[in-house]
Amino acid sequence: MGHNHMMSRLTHVILTIQTLTMLSHAQAVMAETQLFDVHMMGRTLGQVTYSRTQKDHGLHSTLTARLNNTPMGVFDGVFIGVRQPSTGPDGRQAYEYRVSNVSPKRTRKVSVLFRNERVVQTRVTPPYKNAMALDLENAPLIATDMIDAFGAVSAQTQCPGSLRIYDGRRLIRVSPKSSIVQSKQLTCLMTYKVIKGPGHLHPFNFRSVGVSLTYKTDALGRNALDQIDLNAGVFNISLLQNN
Numbered sequence: 216m217g218h219n220h221m222m223s224r225l226t227h228v229i230l231t232i233q234t235l236t237m238l239s240h241a242q243a244v245m246a247e248t249q250l251f252d253v254h255m256m257g258r259t260l261g262q263v264t265y266s267r268t269q270k271d272h273g274l275h276s277t278l279t280a281r282l283n284n285t286p287m288g289v290f291d292g293v294f295i296g297v298r299q300p301s302t303g304p305d306g307r308q309a310y311e312y313r314v315s316n317v318s319p320k321r322t323r324k325v326s327v328l329f330r331n332e333r334v335v336q337t338r339v340t341p342p343y344k345n346a347m348a349l350d351l352e353n354a355p356l357i358a359t360d361m362i363d364a365f366g367a368v369s370a371q372t373q374c375p376g377s378l379r380i381y382d383g384r385r386l387i388r389v390s391p392k393s394s395i396v397q398s399k400q401l402t403c404l405m406t407y408k409v410i411k412g413p414g415h416l417h418p419f420n421f422r423s424v425g426v427s428l429t430y431k432t433d434a435l436g437r438n439a440l441d442q443i444d445l446n447a448g449v450f451n452i453s454l455l456q457n458n
Contacts, residue, residue: 249369251443251454253282260284263454265365273300273310278362290416292318298362303328303335312360314383325383332359339383346384347412356381364389368428372438374403375428385412389426401438403428407445421447 248266252259261282268275280294294316301311307330314325321341328335334356337349349356358381359367368375378389388410395402407424414420425446430438443454 250457252457254453265369267366275299276362276366278365296362298360303330309335327383333357334381337383343384345413347386369440385409399432401430
């Protein structure tokens with residue numbers, strides 16, 4: 216009986232270890248995806264997809280924007296961004312923000328290495344004509360990237376705090392302004408300002424954008440991002456959750 220009992224316990228331990236291993240592996244490849252429809256003046260311009268996958272060696276995030284129905288196709292194009300673990304020029308661990316921006320006029324590729332929210336290296340092909348000047352050795356740039364910032368906003372259950380974003384061309388500050396709590400809804404009003412480098416969307420060169428984040432509250436009182444509204448000049452663009 217003692218031998219059988221010992222074998223039974225050993226079998227139980229082995230099965231438990233196998234189960235935990237399977238669960239940990241499942242968690243290691245756990246993925247989260249969010250889909251948004253892009254609207255302007257009642258017109259669907261395209262879609263934005265954000266996904267995040269936790270793997271054994273770090274967090275992998277992607278942000279893809281496909282616009283294929285802008286007025287007269289003027290702003291049609293594809294933005295494909297990836298944020299993943301990488302190695303800096305000094306051999307130390309870093310995160311790479313890598314973007315391919317494809318439009319009817321040109322294709323541009325951007326790679327920025329970050330370590331502890333500091334820019335380590337920037338590469339842009341073909342180079343921007345009017346990007347902000349960098350002197351990383353003497354003036355470290357403290358910021359995060361566009362994909363990490365989008366992930367932070369989408370994962371929030373309360374209004375986000377301030378963010379500093381560097382996209383390879385400009386430095387941006389996103390700051391909280393105010394919040395509105397209504398029945399089953401939290402609205403966060405924020406300001407998005409380019410503080411160094413050129414504005415957005417040539418020839419308009421917007422340097423300030425109003426941002427409204429809407430979080431819907433479920434039956435358990437948890438908030439989840441439902442809508443993003445952007446306002447710049449005559450442009451009012453909405454990203455509506457479509458999951």
